[in-house]
Amino acid sequence: MTEGISGTIKDTQGLKNVNADTVPLFGLYTENLNVDTYTTRVRTRSIAGTILIWGNSGFGQWGTYTWGSTANVSFILGNTLAGILGTATLGSNASSWSILRVINPNNIWKESLRTDSFEDTTNTTATWDTTNFRWTFTTGQIIQTLAFYLDQTTITNATLTIDSSRITTPANLSYELSADGGTNWETVTLGTKHTFTNTGIDLRLKVTASGAATIDVDDSDDVSIPIEVSYNQ
Amino acid sequence: MVLTTQGKNLIRDLIDADLSQGELGTDNSAPSETDTGLGTPIAATIKSLTTATTDKQISMEYTLDSVTGNGNTYTEFENQVAGGGINRVTFAGIAKNSAMELNVVTVLFIK
Numbered sequence: 468m469t470e471g472i473s474g475t476i477k478d479t480q481g482l483k484n485v486n487a488d489t490v491p492l493f494g495l496y497t498e499n500l501n502v503d504t505y506t507t508r509v510r511t512r513s514i515a516g517t518i519l520i521w522g523n524s525g526f527g528q529w530g531t532y533t534w535g536s537t538a539n540v541s542f543i544l545g546n547t548l549a550g551i552l553g554t555a556t557l558g559s560n561a562s563s564w565s566i567l568r569v570i571n572p573n574n575i576w577k578e579s580l581r582t583d584s585f586e587d588t589t590n591t592t593a594t595w596d597t598t599n600f601r602w603t604f605t606t607g608q609i610i611q612t613l614a615f616y617l618d619q620t621t622i623t624n625a626t627l628t629i630d631s632s633r634i635t636t637p638a639n640l641s642y643e644l645s646a647d648g649g650t651n652w653e654t655v656t657l658g659t660k661h662t663f664t665n666t667g668i669d670l671r672l673k674v675t676a677s678g679a680a681t682i683d684v685d686d687s688d689d690v691s692i693p694i695e696v697s698y699n700q
Numbered sequence: 701m702v703l704t705t706q707g708k709n710l711i712r713d714l715i716d717a718d719l720s721q722g723e724l725g726t727d728n729s730a731p732s733e734t735d736t737g738l739g740t741p742i743a744a745t746i747k748s749l750t751t752a753t754t755d756k757q758i759s760m761e762y763t764l765d766s767v768t769g770n771g772n773t774y775t776e777f778e779n780q781v782a783g784g785g786i787n788r789v790t791f792a793g794i795a796k797n798s799a800m801e802l803n804v805v806t807v808l809f810i811k
Binding site: 496498500501502503504505506507508509510511512513564567568570572577579581582584597600618619 | 701702703708711715754755756757759777787789790791792794799800801802803804805806807808809810811
C-alpha cells in the first residue's frame with residue numbers, strides 16, 4: 468500500500484471557511500491487486516475399446532459395443548456388487564485421468580494450498596490442510612508432491628523458496644527435490660539454487676520432518692508468499 | 701488501507717462470472733504478454749469451461765471429448781472470456797485421437 472497527501476480542506480475554495488479550524492488532511496491511497504496464473508495441467512484418459520458409454524457419440528453404438536465390465540464400478544445386470552441401480556453406472560471410462568503436461572508461467576511453481584491437486588497421496592503422510600492452508604508434520608512424516616513440472620525441457624537447476632516466517636521449528640524440516648519423477652531425490656537448502664546431478668523432465672518436492680513442524684502459507688497479508696519452486700532460471 | 705480477503709474474493713467472482721470457454725491450438729511459439737490469441741487455433745476444440753472457486757483462487761477446467769478435434773497435435777491452450785483470451789500456455793505436442801479425452805486445468809490466484 469502507498470499513500471500520499473493530495474491537498475487540504477483549504478483547497479475546496481471556500482465551500483467551508485476553515486481558517487479557524489484545525490486543518491485536516493485528505494490523502495490518496497492505492498492498493499495493488501495482482502492476478503497470477505498458476506500451474507496449467509494437461510491430462511488425458513483413454514476410452515479405447517468397445518465399451519458402450521451411454522450418451523457418448525463415439526462409444527455409444529447400440530448393438531455393437533457392450534456395457535462396461537469394470538469390477539464393482541460399471542453396472543452389470545444381475546451382479547450383486549456391480550448391479551446397483553442408482554449407484555453403479557452404465558458403461559465406464561477405461562482409465563482414470565493421467566497427467567501429460569504440467570506447465571508454470573515463468574518457470575515458477577506456486578503452491579498456496581487452496582487445493583490438494585499436487586498431493587502425492589501414496590507417499591504423503593503429513594497433513595495437507597486446504598482449509599487452513601498449511602502442512603502439518605509430526606516426527607517422521609513427509610509431504611510429497613506429484614509432478615509440478617512435466618514437459619519437454621530438461622530441468623537442470625531449481626530453487627525452493629518458502630517464507631521463513633511461515634515455518635514453525637524450521638530446524639525440524641529437510642527438503643528434497645527430484646527432477647526425474649522421484650527416482651532420485653537431492654537435498655536442497657531453502658533459497659539456494661540447486662544444480663541437479665540427476666536431471667530430468669518431471670519435477671517433484673519432498674519435505675521430511677524430524678520433529679513437529681508446520682508450514683502455513685495463509686497469505687491474508689500482502690507480503691507473504693506461497694511455497695515456490697523456480698527452475699532453469 | 702488494505703484490500704480485504706472478502707474484496708479479493710468478490711473480484712475473483714467477477715472474473716469467474718466472465719470466464720466462458722477454452723480452446724486448443726497447434727502453434728508452439730513461446731507465449732508472450734502481447735499475445736492476442738492462439739497462434740493457430742482449432743475452432744472445433746472450443747468448449748465451455750467448468751470453474752470452481754476457493755479462497756482467492758479460481759480453477760478453470762476444460763475437457764475435449766474423444767470424438768472432437770482428432771488428427772491434430774496440440775501444443776497450445778487458451779482460456780477465454782467473451783472479449784478474447786486471458787492466458788496462453790504452450791507445451792510439448794499431444795497427438796489427439798478418438799481413443800482419448802483431453803483435460804486442461806488452469807488456476808488463477810488473486811493476490
